[in-house]
Amino acid sequence: MSSPETLAEQFESNREHLKSVAYRMLGSLSEADDAVQETWLRLNRSGTDQIENLRAWLTTVVSRICLDTLRSRKIKREESLEAHFTDTFESYDAESSPEAEALLADSVGVALLVVLDHLKPSERITFVLHDIFSIPFNKIASILGKSEIATRKIASRARRRVHGADTRKASDFEHKHELVDAFLTAARKGDFDRLLDVLHPNVVLRDDRQTGTIRTTKGAKALANQVIGRAQAAQIALINGSIGVIAAPYGKLLYSIQFKMTKEKITEIDLISSPTRLKELEIEVVNL
Template sequence: MRDDEWLAQRFEENRARMRAVAYRMLGSAAEADDAVQEAWLRLSRTDTSDLHNLGGWLTTVVSRVALDMLRSRTSRREDPLDDGDRGAATVDAAAPDPEGEAMLADAVGPALLVVLDSLAPAERLAFVLHDLFAMPFDEIAVILERTPAATRQLASRARRRVQGARTASPDPVRQRLVVDAFLAASRNGQFDDLLALLDPEVVLQADQRAVENAAAARAQGAPPLERLIHGAAAVAGTFSGRAQGARPALVDGVPAAAVGVGGALRAVFRFTFDGDHITAIEIVGEPDRLAAMDVTVLR
């Protein structure tokens, strides 16, 4: 067997583990595949004659690639916000990726991914590699370029947040599903579906900039956005056919929605939940308020 064939075979033997590490780091099946592909490119350019633990080396490489991707994502505030797919959204497009959902359910349960999204990149890597893949802190510390003691503290802090989220109420995954359903119903003008998601006494509040932005973008025949709207029927009527550019997001760690224009954050929808119902919606458009929020757009 030629050396390149042997190397490719060994790589394939480690692919599943690398993809699992990358997926839990990145929360995206497509990005996990990209990270694994990058690991292969780096392996193909590396002299492997002195590698005694190829599996460990590959795990380290894919972890570093995923960490760089996470840090890049954080620096650009997650995915660029734009209106390029305006009008093309459907219920299926708003739903979580089936392959990703299956992987997550098989591994650690659906709530964990939402919690991991709220962790800093270094915390996430330390927790994933140690708690989920049993990698020693000494090895993780090399990837993070920190001391083992500091790496242990990162994992401990992440573990407390994960455990707290698992036991706390409400359930962020349940809230995310409510937001997804709300956005899908809004985009597709499904008034009855919106009504079913809203508490009868729901209150919608919008700041002045959000009202002005909505007026500028209002389609012909659509009702105007007002500063204060009360009641499920009125709120459902306001949103029916709207939210075309809104995407699911985490705002300060809570499921929400975000709207962007030309790559800039334009508005945030913050929700208050009671079980599977929305009891309040706040639309924030003031730039100073938006800048103070931690907004992560979800795929």
């Protein structure tokens, strides 16, 4: 039997991988930490004598723990994040943890976390393990307690929900992406002139952040003054099949932005923060 020191060393060499898997499955750093800790406790009780592939064993265990967590979650809401974002495009300071920042900055992105949050537990587990971590379907099937054929169908269904239709076929898809990206970049960098360049002189912003009302801002200069230096938490995503923006700090959807635009300018912006309205939106990951 492995000594306690050796067992701890073997686990620590896999900790980052386990944290990465758990975070994508649960969308919460604290819950991911709990899942990894529970995995360590189970390993400590089991030892490694009968384990041929430790990394695979640990991945299976943490996945089952995450699946149980997803299935047992009660419908509840954490304290609203709106208190921390009192203005329309309030700036966002990430947690100081380098580990947290690395998880958010990687190729997966916060848009995917928002989409994954709308999947069924089995869909989320299957998508994360297969499409992100390349775990074989037969291994995932044993975690879900389903056949491999059923698991493949779950993966296909999850993939459609994540990526949706191939909107890249639209002739102006990339142009709209570039225009919205230019808007966000200018807002973050405080580039007032560039903001005016992408906004129509008579642009209109409709913002529902005032309970029961919709605040309207008219004109490029007024809107540019409102967003300058902000939008730090905003990321491009597909909203109802069109290029839009979501703000989802650590996977928690705060607001969405939908655009209307001409060939060269943004003409209308609708900011939606109402939980009821957000639930009605179909959000997908952008694939250029």
